[in-house]
Amino acid sequence: MQDNTIVIQAPAVASKRSTREWQQADAAHFLHPFTDFGALAKKGSRIITKAEGIYLWDSEGKKILDAMSGLWCVNVGYGQNSLVEAATRQMKELPFYNAFFQTATPPAIELAELLAEVTPPNFQHVFFAGSGSEGNDTVVRMVRRYWDILGQPERKVIISRKNGYHGSTMAGASLGGMSYMHAQGGLPIPDITHIDQPYWHEHGHGMDKAEFGKVAASWLEKRILEVGADKVAAFIGEPVQGAGGVIVPPATYWPEIQRICDKYGVLIVSDEVICGFGRTGNWFGCETQGFKPDLMTFAKGVTSGYIPLGGVMVGDRMAKVLIEQGGDFNHGYTYSGHPVASAVAVANIKLIQQLKLVEHVRDDVGPYLAQQFASLKDHPLVGDTETCGLMGAILLVKDKAKNTAFPAEIDIGMVCRGHCFGNGLIMRAVGDRMIIAPPLVMNRAQMDEMMSLIRRCLDLTLADAT
Numbered sequence: 487m488q489d490n491t492i493v494i495q496a497p498a499v500a501s502k503r504s505t506r507e508w509q510q511a512d513a514a515h516f517l518h519p520f521t522d523f524g525a526l527a528k529k530g531s532r533i534i535t536k537a538e539g540i541y542l543w544d545s546e547g548k549k550i551l552d553a554m555s556g557l558w559c560v561n562v563g564y565g566q567n568s569l570v571e572a573a574t575r576q577m578k579e580l581p582f583y584n585a586f587f588q589t590a591t592p593p594a595i596e597l598a599e600l601l602a603e604v605t606p607p608n609f610q611h612v613f614f615a616g617s618g619s620e621g622n623d624t625v626v627r628m629v630r631r632y633w634d635i636l637g638q639p640e641r642k643v644i645i646s647r648k649n650g651y652h653g654s655t656m657a658g659a660s661l662g663g664m665s666y667m668h669a670q671g672g673l674p675i676p677d678i679t680h681i682d683q684p685y686w687h688e689h690g691h692g693m694d695k696a697e698f699g700k701v702a703a704s705w706l707e708k709r710i711l712e713v714g715a716d717k718v719a720a721f722i723g724e725p726v727q728g729a730g731g732v733i734v735p736p737a738t739y740w741p742e743i744q745r746i747c748d749k750y751g752v753l754i755v756s757d758e759v760i761c762g763f764g765r766t767g768n769w770f771g772c773e774t775q776g777f778k779p780d781l782m783t784f785a786k787g788v789t790s791g792y793i794p795l796g797g798v799m800v801g802d803r804m805a806k807v808l809i810e811q812g813g814d815f816n817h818g819y820t821y822s823g824h825p826v827a828s829a830v831a832v833a834n835i836k837l838i839q840q841l842k843l844v845e846h847v848r849d850d851v852g853p854y855l856a857q858q859f860a861s862l863k864d865h866p867l868v869g870d871t872e873t874c875g876l877m878g879a880i881l882l883v884k885d886k887a888k889n890t891a892f893p894a895e896i897d898i899g900m901v902c903r904g905h906c907f908g909n910g911l912i913m914r915a916v917g918d919r920m921i922i923a924p925p926l927v928m929n930r931a932q933m934d935e936m937m938s939l940i941r942r943c944l945d946l947t948l949a950d951a952t
């Protein structure tokens with residue numbers, strides 16, 4: 487028999503080119519996500535070339551503190567060898583096989599088992615996908631299938647929230663409440679409706695925060711009654727809205743949402759794509775916010791972003807029906823249960839356990855961040871700060887005493903973000919909110935370093951704005 491293995495020298499990881507050369511090639515061929523293609527082509531992108539711990543380096547050799555964990559995902563920080571080794575080992579052993587047609591691979595089974603261990607006790611089953619968006623597409627199909635099986639096919643409507651983010655596929659973007667996304671491509675798809683977000687600065691002024699939490703939750707009950715309780719399939723939300731600007735709801739919000747959903751038999755979906763895997767100081771954000779979902783979407787932190795993987799944890803209430811009465815579920819992805827991604831996820835979760843990162847966030851750096859962010863309120867630009875675990879937001883205001891916002895044309899968030907880039911710090915701007923979600927491995931000394939960079943950037947922003 488002929489040996490079909492051809493030995494080819496692996497290419498160098500990245501060829502050496504100047505920043506300008508990278509930018510030219512980038513502009514010529516690469517259409518970036520959520521980007522004005524034309525504007526970026528003129529300006530040139532920033533080229534990130536390596537990373538270690540909580541730091542990145544760009545193609546100019548500049549060191550940058552990554553206070554956004556890549557895109558809310560590098561929970562264990564960069565350069566963790568156990569993840570690299572898990573991927574290498576699995577690639578050599580079995581780089582791919584699918585989970586269709588009654589087959590499985592050991593890493594996917596092991597990951598399913600481990601997820602059942604770290605998620606709340608009512609989650610014993612998982613459906614794998616390749617990303618958070620695919621996970622939320624799965625949610626829509628699974629929720630509707632569940633009600634079909636139970637003989638209530640008219641229960642189709644999913645209630646979500648304005649300014650929530652649930653991904654970029656047709657269903658993900660529809661579940662999300664970003665109006666600028668809906669404006670492109672005729673979204674949302676039918677049977678998805680949005681209520682206002684529990685953002686005190688937008689809707690709650692003059693109201694006690696605990697009271698506001700209940701008022702914001704009552705908007706769900708109102709919408710359920712408008713739609714008709716027998717038509718509502720599920721409510722979906724992020725425990726803490728991430729991309730919307732780290733909107734931390736009052737502690738009264740989610741328990742009241744739970745009460746309302748229970749009252750009308752509506753399923754609860756917790757989108758844990760950002761909040762999962764330790765971000766909020768518990769394994770999952772629903773534990774921090776005090777509610778018990780029926781489904782949980784996850785991605786990002788499950789592999790700390792080292793390799794794409796997402797999915798949906800399916801709670802016992804739904805799993806029982808889908809397994810015992812459902813028959814075929816006609817849905818799935820080539821990469822559902824990808825063995826290499828699963829092996830990396832297993833290594834990542836074990837590392838989170840070994841490093842006790844959940845406890846580290848809950849007992850040490852989470853409270854420390856809360857204290858440090860609270861101390862920023864003495865800054866003339868800072869109208870408020872909010873944190874939950876290792877997520878935080880700084881609200882920039884024009885006049886603290888009168889609580890007035892900057893005019894939109896100043897785009898104060900982008901001014902501040904520019905100073906962050908210039909000073910070796912990655913923070914994200916969402917309107918007038920500057921947000922962070924640093925790697926969970928960050929220690930107090932590194933947090934002090936981050937805080938002094940933040941203060942410097944706020945000072946520079948203030949100088950520009952006055």
Ligand code: PLP
Pocket residue numbers: 617618619620622651652653654724728729757758759760785786796
């Ligand atoms: N859900 C939430 C809460 C997210 O923040 C994101 C991405 O940022 C998604 C879903 C979509 O995940 P992905 O980009 O992996 O498709």
